[in-house]
Amino acid sequence: MRRVAIFLGSADGHDPAHAELAVGVGKELARRGIGIVYGGGRKGLMGAVADSALKAGGEVVGVIPKSMVEREWAHEDVTELITCDSMHERKALMADRSDAFLALPGGLGTLEEIFEVWSWRQLGFHSKPVGFLDAGGFWTPLLDALQGLVDSGFLAAATLQDAAVAPDLPGLLAELEERMRSTPRPAHGPEGAG
Incomplete structure (x- = not known):
């Protein structure tokens, strides 16, 4: 894994733990030699992840x-601004420049971006893995709602299970790398497409 696309908030959110998480993710990815592709913003969690990664080289x-x-x-101070x-x-x-996709806390833009690349994967337009960093259970309510879509027949269980979910970055990176090795193909067709 050379680069990951990170989708996350352009605001800090109310809980300081979110900014701490973004800083930690930036540092750890830099330490592992994994580049970051993100939305290019300088504020909020976007700025925090970029600044911490840059500071760590x-x-x-x-x-x-x-x-x-x-x-x-x-x-303006990132390695490359496109x-x-x-x-x-x-x-x-962002999708073209990345080997995997990672969602940190964020709002509508974060949801829209991670859902789009996830649906592209499910439809077979790419095989890059998608993951949710569920630190502090941030994504748990969303994932529970998605289970409701499975229960209602609008989302294939295999598609939901295909998303990597972990409470910490090392665990999530391990899950993403496993999916890169095995390149699972989620179910296609009407039961998983809508």
Whole structure:
């Protein structure tokens, strides 16, 4: 695993543990020699993960639409800052530059991004693994809701099980690497697609 795309909040959130988590993730990925691809922001958890990785000597690639650069949201000090025209292009570039996808605490943008790459994997458009860093049980309510979709017949159980979930980064990286080795193919078809 050379690079991971990280989806996370552009705000800090109310709990200081979220920022501490982002800082720890940045440091640990840098220590392991794993580069970060992220949304290119300088504030919130996005800025925290980028700054900590850079401080630890890690590679950080930011991908951000020009309109956000014009609003002065971009982190100008990352290893590489890629500007693009749209959110669609941003997500495609992030996916292309990454070997796996990782969700840290965040809001609507984080959800939209991780769900998109997860659905792409489920549909067979890529085989890169998707994971949720469930520190402090942050993602547990969402994962429980997704189990409800399985129970209702709108999501294949294999698709839900295909997402790597762990409470700490070492455990999650191990899960992602296992999925990279085995390249499981989630169920396709109507029961898993919608």
